[in-house]
Amino acid sequence: MIQIRQARVDDYSYIQNCNLHNLPENYQQKYFLYHALSWPQLTHVAETPAGEIVGYVLAKLEDEDKAAPKDPKATTNLDSDSAANSAEQDSLRHGHITSISVMRKYRRLGLAKRLMIQSQQAMKAVYKAHKVSLHVRVSNKAAINLYTKKLSFTVDHTEEKYYADGEDAFAMNLIL
Amino acid sequence: MGSTNPLKDLPQKSQVQFKEALKCFETREYKNGLKATEFILKKTPTHGESLSLRGLFLFNLGKKEEGYASVKDGLKQNIKSSINKKYIDAIRCYQQALNIDPENIQIYRDLAVLQTQTRRFSELVQTRELLYKHSNKDFIPSIGLIISYRLDGQYLKAARCLEKYLDSISKQELDTNIISELHLFKANLLELGGKNEEALNTLDTNYSQICDKQVLKNSQARILLKLGRLEESQQAYLELLDLNCDNAEYVVGYLKSCSLDIDMNLFYFSKKSKTFFAESSAPIHSEPLLSAIEELNQRYPDSHFLITLPLYFSTGDKFKELAQNVMKLYFTKGVPSLFNSLKSLYINFSSNFDPKRGSILNEVAENFSASLKSSNRFPDSEEEQSKEVYIWAEFYCVQYLDLNGEYNKALNRLDALIDLDDSIIEIQMFKAKLYKHMGDFSLAETTMNKVRNMEPNDRFLNAKTVKYMFRNNNIKQAEDTFAIFIRNDTTDKQQEILDLQVSWYMLERARSYTRKRKNARALLCYENILTFFNEYYDDQLDFHSYCMRKGTISSYFEMVSWGDNLYSSNPIYQTASSEYVQNLCVLHDKNMKAFGDSLPKPKAPAQSKNPSAPVSVPETDKSEKPELLDEAAKSTVYIDSKNPLEFAKPVLDIWLKHNVTSAAVLNAQFEAYIRLENSLDKALNSLVAACDKSITPTVLVNYIRLKELTKHANKNSAVDTSYVLAKLTEHYSTQIDFTKPNVEILTQLSQSTIGNKAQNILAASIGLEKIAHIDTNNKLVLLKKSVDLLYNFVSGFESSGSLGTKDLKLAYLLDIKEVYSKIIENIPKPKTKSKNKSKTEVTNANDTKAQNPENGDKSPNNEYSCLQDTYQEFLESARRLYPHSKTF
């Protein structure tokens, strides 16, 4: 009996703990707080009746003009896109999944999918984001299946050596 | 010392520089300001105002610690300052700066932040009012003022102020998300102020301007429910459920709006609070609730939450039927976490607890498992199931057997499952867990490590393995394994672990060191965790102004209350801080022993025998990497300390200031205060607090210790324990006669049927051992009694036939071993080389005694040696009870 709900500020130290257990990409508490206090509606947790946080999605909002310079390839894409699609010019913000994970025993229950859907809903409803983006290791079959099969993300491009250990990432998008 | 003219002690040139520095502060030119103050201080190094001002500049340039230090130095020059209160010191400093320069707006702004950080809300209101008065009344000063009213509890004043502000602005001025937040904020303020109707109106009239429709709906639904407008509330909750049908709050709200009697704490319990329900329970069976949940479930067939919820509101046959449905569904789906999800049905956390629910679950699972095994079908079903379905049913059975302490049965059945399919990670992992519960930490570790290698890229398996390695005190191995997932591109992995605030890792590591009796190394690990939490607390600082600019107001208030409860509500902090202090107490006791113990024993041999003795060389594992040597060197701070309890003082301060009162904390607090000089009154306070929380055998033992200490203390520090006595007398009523001598009180405790029996006995013997050190005249009697209690307890378990491992948990045996070893350690070495290992040899020894009148029955050596014997017999019993454990 696991519930899905928006994260409260007092959940973030447990989110940090969950993140440290499941993924090699970790952050300081302050970075989690930064999410909580900037876009509180975008981060969601899965909680057991015993009050344990067993899954989370941590997400933020990006201004496209600010985010773009990091990745020159994306800038060119954006330019050509915005020329073709005027709707995109209006909404300068898009959602980005910073991190998502579910504790091992609670996987394959549909929790990640539910968490993603809540976050995506909020991106669109609260911030009028027109799309959501994320990065995923090219070897992470479980996550890639989740994004592409269950949530209809598509691969935008591959970013070489995106991860600290040298692995490539797929940059994925979903139009909301 | 009031500084009427801060410049009077300065040379002319410096006076000019000082004025310049102040101007820089106003204009936020911190670097130039810093230069100016440093110029002054070169000539006049003790100029308090300049030191403080320099601190402010450093503080603002991000060098917080250095800044505080300078501020502190400045304060020391001028006023008597309490140490270790950096924010409060900084506030004083700002106030002092205002004495010099009362018009400096920037100082007021910074002051407001610090007043928020230290929760001085009434002062904050004054500062904000002043800032508002001197401002152009735009967004930041207005919202700052309103927030300060809200923090100070003046909800309606804040609401009126906000209303005025909202009327005064044109909507284009602000970001739409901020406008939205402001309307929600206003409604929230009105609700807090009890103006529910008005709050509802605000939400309705500003509907289109509020972006966060989910929060909006939730507020509406909640307020409508409060106002008894049930139909509207119900409608709102349904809309919320359409958005998220797995949300407990929405489900409960909906059911309440159907006039059903339901509450979150009937099915939800927070591990964080860990409270168990003591009174007799009245399990709920409610047909109306069940049918309402069923109806919801049909509307939202996707909801996980709704599928298991009915289990909490049914009993008997209906419960059985529902349990069958749930199990069928999840066994077929293959859900390894099912047992965990249902575990709260086995735990008495609320009045809704029914022990029969657990037995029914077990019965259903057994029944399914047997049927699936023999016919690949559920009972009364034609449909053929795959082998996996049987595996999950059987796995459920294994898990409940483990919960019951029936480890051997569980292990046999688990092994059979693994023979059937050895590829399922969850099942293999459980084998490691079983070994751990059986006390074989080494086999648990190897088993888990094998699982890890099945999927080396999964960090979760890595983390679990690391925990098992630490449990097996394999520290080096654990560290190396953990390091696999620490980024390679960092220069110092050790530092990276600290930067990432990996509390769980530090805690497991600390406990490993504690078990190995490397208390100093353990202390360093605990200290890291305490630092993480101080960092968390400090993290708030920047957000006080950030949230105002960003307009994320409701989350901001969440953050403030998170900060308020950070230390008091986090179980990791409570555990780490109390174990930190307990370790300091151990070091303290060692020091005391080194300075002379009342026990008649030769000092030197005991030291060399005891691995934890305060040796002068820092402890180093030969196997450790050079970077870790650093830590070993650092730990000498603790080893060399003459007075280790000094380190406890900041923690004791935080506990008091932040009202941290878990049982473990109160106990550690008590231990620290009875060791600190002139602190018996504080020890009494901890005991009273513990007593008011709940009466436990530990409270009783600590009461006796405090009473004894008071007897031996001088008049000034004696304390009055009568309040605790009254409480204890009430609790144990006729079972314990508190007028009797200590030995008897504790003997009665060990026989008491109030509370958990095993814990009573354990506490009684621990108590006897502890009091033996204070009440030295009766030392031997007390120790003997202590040992007898433990021995009878364990052997009683063995002889009673039914091996109740469930009641005699491994943890108790480990604790018992601790007590024993403490007693044995303190036994004076016999002068003759007697090898009295077995009973027969003891009798022989007695015989020799008879021949040797000098060495009569009262001889401490022989008396103590019979303690040795009972210890050996205890170990044998323990080995028989836990044959897998290597500890005995």
Ligand SMILES: CC(C)(COP(=O)(O)OP(=O)(O)OC[C@H]1O[C@@H](n2cnc3c(N)ncnc32)[C@H](O)[C@@H]1OP(=O)(O)O)[C@@H](O)C(=O)NCCC(=O)NCCS
């Ligand atoms: C990726 C992860 C978050 C998925 O969580 P989850 O709660 O198990 O996912 P869901 O149950 O919602 O799965 C939804 C779908 O994803 C796919 N999926 C999930 N796990 C999968 C696996 N191990 N193999 C193949 N597909 C998988 C399936 O299509 C699944 O639908 P299905 O169960 O109906 O077949 C989880 O495996 C995890 O925490 N992994 C470690 C951390 C991580 O890799 N995070 C992603 C970083 S980008």
